Amino acid sequence: MIDVAALRALRSVAALGTLARAAEELGFTASAVSQQIKRLERQVGVPVLAPAGRGVVLTPAGQAIVDSAAEVFQALERCAEAAQSVSAGTPRGVLRVVAFSTAIRGLLAPVIPRLAAHCPDLRLHITEQDPDQALHSVDAATADLALVHDADGLPVPLPLSLTQRHVHTDVGDVVMSRTHPLARLDRPLTGTDLAGHAWVTSPPGSVCHQWFRRLFADAAEEPDVHHLVDDFATQLALVAAGDVLALIPRLARPPLGDGLVSRPLRRRPKREINAAWRRSANASPAIQAVLTALAD
Incomplete structure (x- = not known):
């Protein structure tokens, strides 16, 4: 009979191309x-x-x-879910969740106390991963649930073995000092309002930088970017220290404090966030408990 661990190893090697990368994913040498x-x-x-x-x-x-391996793993997972359903479907054990950093901060962290109160036998093991890697981890069964966002309006391609559910729409606002001239405007900001002001923004290649570039797609002049910073808390520190603006997703935004304010945009940049899991684990009490907590 084929050993399941060996089958999983071969599947990982096939996906990643080397024994070393498969070993890293599986946690072996x-x-x-x-x-x-x-x-x-x-x-x-x-x-x-x-x-x-x-x-x-x-x-x-x-x-x-x-x-043929996918059918094997799906059958094994259905066996486990059947066993859990017999025990009244109580969420228990460890649920391996992979998500991008702002989803961890803004979505997962707030529901952990609620899950601990209602599902005391369930423990989340959270790992930060970008959407592509997160979906691969769930598909390869090295994770159970992924939170992913679309790529500048384009959904991340979903493997056939997975299913997903929309859990949140994140939007971006402009953050500034309370003394900044734009802070006096009590309305959504336009591209004309933003022209001529200095900025700190996320580096090229990130979704937030794509959001930023789109703000000035129709502008006659290039925006005045003073700083390129990946960490949003550091962006806010620069906003507080100088006369720069920042475009920050709400999920990524820590409390602003007394010296900063946010203003919405007339054309709000947004990203859709989905939870994804294997179809064979659809009946998992643990996954359903987390999905319910995220929906609440």
Whole structure:
């Protein structure tokens, strides 16, 4: 009979291309993953991997095994969910959650006390991951639930083995000092209002930088960017220290304090946030408990 751990190791190697990267994902050493693959080859009687440069590729037999692996893991997961449903569907054990940093701060952290009160036998193990990596982790069963956001209005491609649910819409506001001229405006800000002011913004390549660039898409002049900073708390410190503005998602925004204010934009930048999990785990009491807490 095929060893499940060895099957999971082969699936991870197939997805990541090297024994070292698979070992990192699975929490083993590369030697341990290699031994699992060799055990699988003894069990099936044929090679499943072949060297390719610095990495490895699947043999036809290895590809056939990986193609069938999803059904195996889904069946095992359904067995576990059936057992939990017999015990009155009580959320218990460890639920491995992967999410981007602002979702951890703004969505997950606030519901942990509520979950602890209503589900004392359930513990969340949270790891920060970008959306693409988070979906891969859930698909590979190294995580159970992911919180992901769309990429500048485009949804992250969802593996066929996963399903998802919308949990939140995050929007961005402009933050400024209370003494800034724009702080006196008691209305949503326009592109004309923002012209000519200095900024601190997230580095290129981030969703928030794309939001920022879109604010000035129709402007005649380039925006006056004084600072490029990834950390939002540091952005706020620079806003408080100088005469710069910052565009910050509400989920990412710590308390502003007395010296800062936020103003909404007439054309609000936004991102949709979804929870994603394996279809075979749809009946999981732990996943459903977290989804309910996020909805509340």
